[in-house]
Amino acid sequence: MAESYISGTHSMAFITVPNLEVAKKLSHGIVKEKLAACVNIIPGITSVYEWEGKVEEDSELLLMVKTQTVKVDALSEYVRKNHPYEVAEVISSKIDNGNPPYLKWISEVVRVKTS
Template identity: 35%
Template sequence: MKFFSVYVTAATAAEAERIAARVVEEGLAACANVLPKIRSIYRWEGRLHRDPEAAMILKTTASRLRALMARIKTLHSYQVPCIVAWPIAAGHRPYLDWVAAECKRMPNTRWTIRKG
């Protein structure tokens, strides 16, 4: 089974916690770490910005990844949210087994994206 960490930024810690709780409740992610205070420096619409934000790191399975990313987009306040995923190359097997079990435990077919 393949696993992914998904990094997401949000405007506030409250927004990050709201999104994180929703996707965990829906079984799209096993867990989320909310980093309540980060500073992002980026260019948007021709201007350099330095803004306080919050971040999330979510853990999920390959079979839930597309649905998780789609769901985050529907919950997010940003026009172009940062949602990036990277594969987990290795990990503590009991933890990864738990991630797999949590992502299977509460299947939310409404947010399952099927191929084809």
């Protein structure tokens, strides 16, 4: 019997970081604080962006974070407090569908307190 999934209850969030040390520190903290079930560290990206009126280009890493949608605001707050950038990127997209056992695992790891 297939398990059902309610579209949008889980999200992927993306965070850029300047180096592997920051990537590992943030990733470990995010998982330890139960803000996500898993963080993938993707090396070797180049970011081109405008900052303070100039076009910049930097080598970065990308964190791909899997969590419950209700945790995204807390994740953003954690990143703001622990990220070296003045304006840290945290963007998210809701998960429409996926492997039910994997999505269930995210729910089990990232528990949401119900009142």
